[in-house]
Amino acid sequence: MRVVFDFGGVLFRWHPPSFLARVWPQRCPDEAAGAVAAREFFTQYAGDWGAFDQGLIGPEEVIHRIAARTGWPEADVRAVVDAVPSELQAVAGTVALIEAAQAAGHRTHYLSNMPGIYADHLERQYPLDRWFESGIFSSRVKHSKPGAEIFSLMEAQLAVPPEDIVFLDDHPDNIEAAAARGWQAILFTTPEAASATLRERGLIR
Structure with missing residues (x-):
């Protein structure tokens, strides 16, 4: 997954x-x-x-x-x-969620609407290469969520069926766009709630 x-x-x-x-x-x-x-x-x-x-x-x-x-x-x-x-401070609970997903054998990625100067900052300040195998920043592909183009680019990068993509985002419009493509889209509210949802689906322990 x-x-x-x-x-x-x-x-x-x-x-x-x-x-x-x-x-x-x-x-x-x-x-x-x-x-x-x-x-x-x-x-x-x-x-x-x-x-x-x-x-x-x-x-x-x-x-x-x-x-x-x-x-x-x-x-x-x-x-x-x-x-x-x-x-833009890292949320410890979400870092733990990434680690839990990796421990369960899943591959982790990111899909972020992020201006270029802030994307550069995050790459300098945080171990994105440890947390994620790959990802897309909107500013680097000139498309943003909830537009179809950026989701299509993510699908091409991942090269798996849509149902094998679990997506966590805090904006309902983005969740609706992902769900319409067949992704397992989860509206993020807190790390604790997201962890509970992933456990219920048998994705993490």
């Missing part, structure tokens, strides 16, 4: 409301305000941030576009873009 992990919100901490409350305390005094700002800043990972995810624009352009769209000062927008690597 091939077990495929998303990164932000699954293997790495990614919670925009609390992130923006930390980075922008003057603008987001609490998580509720952070959630409102996050919807405007990241636009549900479409628009300008979606283009950043897909590697179609770089950090300077996304900063300029977000500032122009929202009216926020470019310096404020840059502070958020620059702070993302500090938000």
Whole structure:
């Protein structure tokens, strides 16, 4: 079996409301305000941030576009873009889940919507080559989830029947797209819940 992990919100901490409350305390005094700002800043990972995810624009352009769209000062927008690597901390429970999948004889991979500068950072800071046999970053293939193209690229890389792919992601749209292709798609909420689901399916001990 091939077990495929998303990164932000699954293997790495990614919670925009609390992130923006930390980075922008003057603008987001609490998580509720952070959630409102996050919807405007990241636009549900479409628009300008979606283009950043897909590697179609770089950090300077996304900063300029977000500032122009929202009216926020470019310096404020840059502070958020620059702070993302500090938000992307490995989640210990998910690392343990990867190790459990490997111990059970499964091969592990990743499929992540990730701008290039952050993908580079994660490769420098974490042992991705130990955790995963292979993977795809959206910025390096110019496609992103939930688009069909990136799932097709993953299938070509894995070269197994769709039903032999177990996929963990925290976004319902991505899960629906994977399930429609015949993948065993599991909506990730916490490492503990994901572990329980994999145990119920007999995939890990």
